Amino acid sequence: QVQLVQSGAEVRKPGASVKVSCKASGYTFTSYYTSWVRQAPGQSLEWVGMINPSGESTTYAQKFQGRVTVTRDTSTTTVSMELSSLRSDDTAVYYCAFYSLSRKSLDYWGQGTLVTVSS
Amino acid sequence: DIQMTQSPSSLSASVGDRVTISCRASQSIRNYLNWYQQKPGKPPTVLIYVASNLESGVPSRFSGSGSGTDFSLTISGLQPEDFATYYCQQGNSAPYTFGQGTKLEIK
Numbered sequence: 001q002v003q004l005v006q007s008g009a010e011v012r013k014p015g016a017s018v019k020v021s022c023k024a025s026g027y028t029f030t031s032y033y034t035s036w037v038r039q040a041p042g043q044s045l046e047w048v049g050m051i052n053p054s055g056e057s058t059t060y061a062q063k064f065q066g067r068v069t070v071t072r073d074t075s076t077t078t079v080s081m082e083l084s085s086l087r088s089d090d091t092a093v094y095y096c097a098f099y100s101l102s103r104k105s106l107d108y109w110g111q112g113t114l115v116t117v118s119s
Numbered sequence: 120d121i122q123m124t125q126s127p128s129s130l131s132a133s134v135g136d137r138v139t140i141s142c143r144a145s146q147s148i149r150n151y152l153n154w155y156q157q158k159p160g161k162p163p164t165v166l167i168y169v170a171s172n173l174e175s176g177v178p179s180r181f182s183g184s185g186s187g188t189d190f191s192l193t194i195s196g197l198q199p200e201d202f203a204t205y206y207c208q209q210g211n212s213a214p215y216t217f218g219q220g221t222k223l224e225i226k
Contacts, residue, residue: 104210109162
């Protein structure tokens with residue numbers, strides 16, 4: 001059974017960076033891209049970016065280009081997302097999720113990590 | 120980016136009702152449209168993928184239809200556990216944008 005376990009809540013000051021990790025288990029490694037989606041309080045879902053199974057290719061939403069980096073450690077089946085130059089409107093729950101190439105859907109989700117940006 | 124517009128943004132209904140939520144894409148997404156359900160404090164879960172395919176384990180009272188730019192999610196015979204927020208999402212091209220959500224509340 002696929003399981004995605006994310007790192008714990010973080011608090012950062014404006015201008016700082018944050019790195020959130022997502023450890024996966026119970027799946028066929030080459031089957032999924034790993035996406036990151038965020039949800040600000042009371043708001044909808046916003047797709048941030050993703051990395052391919054080998055970790056060699058990333059795609060980011062234009063809004064986050066230059067501020068976000070998604071990496072993959074294949075030895076530990078962990079994907080991480082680092083967001084820099086944080087602003088107060090980056091305060092959100094960040095989810096990792098597996099994107100199925102065949103179904104074009106986000107099939108499995110982590111539990112979410114709350115990132116709070118506050119001075 | 121492809122814009123996804125859901126309607127209505129909120130909906131009040133009773134147990135046993137049939138409800139329909141609509142989702143419109145700003146350009147054709149073929150049939151790469153997914154529906155998710157989210158309950159407070161939990162991540163979303165997929166209900167329907169590729170417009171009309173029911174996810175394993177999801178009750179058959181949920182159904183999806185549409186192609187191109189216009190899609191809908193129908194719940195026939197609402198159950199208490201169905202009161203949640205529903206999101207559409209296009210899987211056609213990155214960024215894989217979501218609708219703004221439809222909050223389904225008990226009347």
